[in-house]
Amino acid sequence: MTTIVRLAQLAIAAVLATGGSAASAESLTEAQARATIAPWYALFNVADRGDVRAIQEQILTPDYESCSGYLPNECWGRETSIKVVSNFANTIPDMKFDIKEVLIAGDRVIVRGDVTGTPAGDLFGVPHTGKSFRMMALDIQTIKDGKIAKTFHMENWLSAIGQLRAK
Numbered sequence: 279m280t281t282i283v284r285l286a287q288l289a290i291a292a293v294l295a296t297g298g299s300a301a302s303a304e305s306l307t308e309a310q311a312r313a314t315i316a317p318w319y320a321l322f323n324v325a326d327r328g329d330v331r332a333i334q335e336q337i338l339t340p341d342y343e344s345c346s347g348y349l350p351n352e353c354w355g356r357e358t359s360i361k362v363v364s365n366f367a368n369t370i371p372d373m374k375f376d377i378k379e380v381l382i383a384g385d386r387v388i389v390r391g392d393v394t395g396t397p398a399g400d401l402f403g404v405p406h407t408g409k410s411f412r413m414m415a416l417d418i419q420t421i422k423d424g425k426i427a428k429t430f431h432m433e434n435w436l437s438a439i440g441q442l443r444a445k
Contacts, residue, residue: 306421311380311387314421321363322375322393330364339427347432370395375415387419393433397442402435404442411438 306314317337321327334342338356345353354362366373373395381388396410413434420428 305384306382306387308380308382311382311421314424314426315380315387315389315419318419318426319375319377319389319391322366322373324367324371324373331360334360334363337425339422339425342426343428345428345430347430369397369399369401371398372396385421387417387421389415389417389419391415391417393438401442402439404439407442409442409444411441413438413441 314337317333321330321333327333334356338359340356342356342359343353344355344359344362345351373393376392376394377389378392379390391414392412393415394410394412396408397404397406399406414437415431415433417432418430419426
């Protein structure tokens with residue numbers, strides 16, 4: 279079994295474990311899913327993005343939650359998301375999120391992507407060296423009424439830190 283297939287199975291299992299039911303939820307087409315998530319991922323392509331606040335207010339529900347999984351039940355709302363995403367322009371000014379795969383399970387959109395960038399300064403305690411990183415990210419987006427209502431996301435920051443520390 280390939281790593282990609284196993285990750286997809288784990289992501290779908292997570293969707294179902296978090297209360298989603300592909301059988302009972304209204305299913306999105308791939309075109310609908312991609313159209314809904316495209317503005318969100320464009321925000322992570324720092325060089326190309328527009329007004330982070332305006333875009334997030336258009337594409338996220340007012341009660342949006344972003345859950346990173348670093349600490350149990352760690353989720354934050356739209357206002358914190360606006361601040362976090364806006365800060366990438368300062369910390370990783372050339373950040374790019376490249377969508378590699380999209381899977382749909384009812385009202386959930388599972389995205390596997392590559393994130394690349396070169397920190398402008400120290401990052402997570404790693405001194406600035408001018409090195410770049412590449413890491414994998416997995417997201418589970420819940421779509422309600424054409425907007426993103428919740429994001430479960432996991433980025434491999436440990437890999438990025440290892441790359442930045444490498445001699």
